[in-house]
Amino acid sequence: WLGGVDAVEGVVVAEDEAFWSVVESGEGGALAEVLGLDAGVVEGVLPALVDWRRSRVERSRAEGMRYRVSWSVVDGGAGVLSGRWLVVASEGVAGERVEACVGALVRGGAEPVVVVLDDGELDRWELAGRLTEEDGFGGGFAGVLSLVGLDGRTGVVGVPVGVAGSLALVQALGDAEIGVPLWCVTSGAVSTGRADGVVVPEQAMVWGLGRVAALEFPQRWGGLVDLPAVWDERVGGRLAGVLGGVEDQVAVRASGTFARRLARVAAGAGRPGEFASGGAVLVTGGTGALGAAVARRLAVRGVPELVLTSRRGLGAPGAAELVAELAGLGARATVVACDVADREALAGLLGEHPVTGVVHAAGVVDTVPLVGVGLEEFAEVLRAKTLGARYLDELVPDAEMFVLFSSIAGVWGSGGQAAYAAANAYLDGLAEARRARGLVATSVAWGPWADAGMLV
Ligand SMILES: NC(=O)c1ccc[n+]([C@@H]2O[C@H](COP(=O)([O-])OP(=O)(O)OC[C@H]3O[C@@H](n4cnc5c(N)ncnc54)[C@H](OP(=O)(O)O)[C@@H]3O)[C@@H](O)[C@H]2O)c1
Structure with a gap:
């Protein structure tokens, strides 16, 4: 009889899927037919239904990609x-x-x-x-x-x-x-x-x-x-x-x-809360691929002020266009050239632009087999991530949002990326240490992003 129960559930799931694929098609007439309603009634709610479905599918896909250490x-x-x-x-x-x-x-x-x-x-x-x-x-x-x-x-x-x-x-x-x-x-x-x-x-x-x-x-x-x-x-x-x-x-x-x-990670568990302070957010590496993507997302979510840093600042390709784009999304963005591994420079920046949230996405990667890596090049890969994170922890201890962009390289290793893995493991460790001190912190160990970023 278990097989019978499965079969009944299977039919229900298949019918649900058929319904939602009609919604996703955006065709009001087809949906009206499925629901047995007037096309005029359906037209009004269809856009909201399509959006609801799209956001749920996206969220469940993203949630399906989440893992944690246990x-x-x-x-x-x-x-x-x-x-x-x-x-x-x-x-x-x-x-x-x-x-x-x-x-x-x-x-x-x-x-x-x-x-x-x-x-x-x-x-x-x-x-x-x-x-x-x-x-x-x-x-x-x-x-x-x-x-x-x-x-x-x-x-x-x-x-x-x-x-x-x-x-x-x-x-x-x-x-x-x-x-x-x-x-x-x-x-x-x-x-x-x-x-x-x-x-x-x-x-x-x-x-x-x-x-x-x-x-x-x-x-x-x-x-x-x-x-x-x-x-x-x-x-x-x-x-x-x-x-x-x-x-x-x-x-x-x-x-x-x-x-x-x-x-x-179980679906729905550890879902991040909204950042609702209304204060400014610093995005380090904010003119890079992921930093810019985060800045856009923060602007869409209503963050009024963004401070984007990288060593090149406005000299980074696309930086000026990004500022204009963010203005169009309702956020005032300031791009400041600053090496986050330079404590004095970072403190100066934060003195001029106080922030209530931090996304630390600055970083570099290098691929050198362990057998040949020298200590100086090792240190060079560590700097932006580890020193940047350490100084941000010291300088913005009470941030309401403190997000570190880490990598799977730190979680399970990546051949040729010893320094990068060590740097990312540091970020994950720092997030845990901050939480143990009662502070907010999230370290996201990304897998490779498609389309843009340091791995494309
Ligand atoms: N892309 C991926 O698939 C992926 C996967 C896992 C993790 N991540 C992490 O996500 C973050 C962003 O990666 P991405 O792909 O967006 O790389 P990206 O496009 O190369 O951006 C990195 C940014 O960091 C800045 N930066 C580097 N050193 C800095 C320093 N000392 N001070 C200030 N800014 C500095 C760079 O600008 P300047 O050179 O002008 O300073 C650049 O804006 C990195 O931490 C990376 O490890 C990325």
């Missing part, structure tokens, strides 16, 4: 390890952390070989030499556990030491031909839910970088493990379990081991 409790694994494990840390990593991880490896059955790098050794080529030496003392590591990502200091060219060091390590392991799985440890890179700790965006960057390393070097990739701030023996046992297990993006907490998943 966390599943998983079996922590037996935690049985063997062989020599290379444990790499840097000067900025707390000694207790190193000891705790070494203890966990020993209890798991592994034989750790610890290397604590001084700042000079965090250079790729220095590091490759050091690793070759270590490997020479018997060689044959079973795995590499990197604690370098935990180093929270700011390093050269503004890249956090933990991120720059992790990049150097991934490259140096390749140079030293150490082809065993690399596991990268962080703390606070992710949050498994409301009861979990606050996300540290710089730690999230290590995950963005790691996801790209996983795609580019699957044969020598282990995974990403996020550890809690407070350590106990159970955590150590779970860490060993993860290193010997099958999950590759894991948060170890006092309450259990959590594996990262991507889940569809």
Whole structure:
């Protein structure tokens, strides 16, 4: 009988579809016939029906494309390890952390070989030499556990030491031909839910970088493990379990081991509210493709004043035309040339143009295989996104709308885009951190847009 029920429902759905396709055709006569009404009666409501249908179809299509990160409790694994494990840390990593991880490896059955790098050794080529030496003392590591990502200091060219060091390590392991799985440890890179700790965006960057390393070097990739701030023996046992297990993006907490998943967002859930303040909105990258699209949408939604920034400002192609178009839609737009990674310039801009909403769409992308990317070009891709977002967070903390344009590259990685992935993971992490502070923030990790933008 289940089949019978399905069949009846199928007929209803098919009839509904037939009705709505008549509406979509916009032919009043045909609709009047279906409804058994006078054509004159139908003509009056038809445009409203067509609009209603179009907006519902668009919304449900858009909603069908939405995913979110979720966390599943998983079996922590037996935690049985063997062989020599290379444990790499840097000067900025707390000694207790190193000891705790070494203890966990020993209890798991592994034989750790610890290397604590001084700042000079965090250079790729220095590091490759050091690793070759270590490997020479018997060689044959079973795995590499990197604690370098935990180093929270700011390093050269503004890249956090933990991120720059992790990049150097991934490259140096390749140079030293150490082809065993690399596991990268962080703390606070992710949050498994409301009861979990606050996300540290710089730690999230290590995950963005790691996801790209996983795609580019699957044969020598282990995974990403996020550890809690407070350590106990159970955590150590779970860490060993993860290193010997099958999950590759894991948060170890006092309450259990959590594996990262991507889940569809249920229709209607998390639907954004309207921005109703009536204040001005800053769109960074506002003369770019997506920034301009957002500006148009905001104008249509009644935002009276828009401040659009990019480094070229009015010199960007189409900027003047965009201002005129936005005026036609009812919004007064001002285009200001400003590098959002320059805090002073951004503060000056916001002093002159106070805003109540922010859409941070400024960004650049570059595609360079991990094996060849240099730290300066890495930093160059980070700047607009990470520094821009950080300064906006600091300068407009109480924004009523705070939207960050992120990318799927940060969510599941993208070959050749390590810096871009790290930058976008930072944005996602910053949105989580702001929310934990009780502030508004939404990070939208877009897939590739059609027709226009940096990927066309
Ligand atoms: N297009 C896509 O398919 C896609 C997919 C996922 C995510 N996204 C994200 O969406 C955002 C917009 O992308 P898009 O496709 O519109 O790219 P786009 O057309 O290249 O626009 C990027 C804008 O950012 C500006 N910009 C770059 N660095 C800046 C800086 N330091 N200070 C101020 N402005 C700066 C650029 O202008 P100037 O060069 O004049 O500064 C440009 O206006 C980016 O963050 C991107 O990562 C896009």
